[in-house]
Amino acid sequence: MVFPFAHELRWLLWGFLLLAGALQTLAGGYWAVPFWIGLALVLLVSRTRSRAVTADPLDLYAPLDGVVVAVESGVPDLLHERDGPACRIRLRQHPWGEYVLLSPTEGRCLDMWWPGKDGTGSRSFGFVVRTDEGDACVINVLEAGTPRFKTHRVSAGSRIRQGGRFGLVGPGVVVDVYLDDNVTPAVSPGVRVTAGMTVLAELRGHR
Numbered sequence: 622m623v624f625p626f627a628h629e630l631r632w633l634l635w636g637f638l639l640l641a642g643a644l645q646t647l648a649g650g651y652w653a654v655p656f657w658i659g660l661a662l663v664l665l666v667s668r669t670r671s672r673a674v675t676a677d678p679l680d681l682y683a684p685l686d687g688v689v690v691a692v693e694s695g696v697p698d699l700l701h702e703r704d705g706p707a708c709r710i711r712l713r714q715h716p717w718g719e720y721v722l723l724s725p726t727e728g729r730c731l732d733m734w735w736p737g738k739d740g741t742g743s744r745s746f747g748f749v750v751r752t753d754e755g756d757a758c759v760i761n762v763l764e765a766g767t768p769r770f771k772t773h774r775v776s777a778g779s780r781i782r783q784g785g786r787f788g789l790v791g792p793g794v795v796v797d798v799y800l801d802d803n804v805t806p807a808v809s810p811g812v813r814v815t816a817g818m819t820v821l822a823e824l825r826g827h828r
Contacts, residue, residue, distance in 0.1 A: 625668060633663050666792070669721050678754055681804075681822045682784065683814035684725045685796055687714045692806045699747075699759050699799050707759075710798045710806055710821055712814065714790060722790045723816045725760065725798060726824070727783040728752040730775050748775070748787060756824040759799035762790055784817035801825060 641656035690711040698707035714720065728750045735746035747761035775781050775788075790796070798821060806822045808814065814821070 631667075634660065634667065637663055666718060666720055667789075669719050677783075678727060678752060679824045680783075680820050681725045681758065681798075681800065681824055682723070682817050683712065683819040683821055684723050684760055684787070684798065685712060685714050685721070685790065685814075685816045686719055687712050687796075687814060689808045689810050689812045689814060690795065691810055692808065694802055696799075699761055699797070706802045708800045708802050708804050708806065708822075710800070710808065712796045712798065714792060714794045714796065716792045718792065719816075720789050720792060721816060722760075722762070722787040722796070724748075724750060724775075724781045724783060724785045724787060725821065726750055726752050726756070726758055727781070727785075728756075728758075729780050730777055731757075733775070733777050750781065752824065754824065756801065758824075759797075760787070761797045761799070763795040763797065 637656050637660035641653045641660055644653035644656060690713050691709075693709045693711075695706045696709045698705075731749040731751050733746070733748045745761050745763050747759065750758045750760070752758070775785075781787075800822055801824075804822045804824060807820050808822075812819075
């Protein structure tokens with residue numbers, strides 16, 4: 622049986638469980654209440670489930686559970702991974718999770734960045750994935766004014782499967798997905814999406 626909670630927060634789950642149990646035994650239930658509440662909150666944000674992703678090298682899937690905020694064409698490409706403008710699909714994470722961030726396609730992680738990397742002052746973190754068919758996809762997780770938690774399980778140069786885990790993001794974060802401008806999106810603003818299951822667009826392939 623697969624443990625239904627994110628690997629990244631298991632240490633926090635065990636910590637709250639042990640502290641709550643110890644206080645419950647040694648000091649009584651009143652002192653343990655905050656830790657039981659903390660345990661419930663960690664269970665809420667770390668829950669995850671297996672997803673049956675239908676692998677298709679030219680299908681680009683939603684990287685998170687949420688809603689499409691905007692679909693724009695002709696925007697500047699974030700990292701200049703392509704010649705000319707890009708198509709940007711903006712998504713907002715569902716506030717009640719799940720909070721997993723999945724790879725929308727299969728390929729190699731070419732680059733990644735996070736706040737403070739190389740002293741750039743960036744307030745976002747993200748990844749560039751290039752498919753075996755030659756398409757480049759940029760996933761950029763925007764920072765917000767409220768605290769967020771972010772972890773990642775891949776590194777630059779590593780391969781990742783379609784629907785593979787990048788890690789966790791916090792509730793309500795905004796994620797931009799950049800594609801070639803000639804790609805036709807399969808979603809429109811207001812559409813609810815499910816990570817690893819909803820197709821955002823069909824890639825062209827450049828091999």
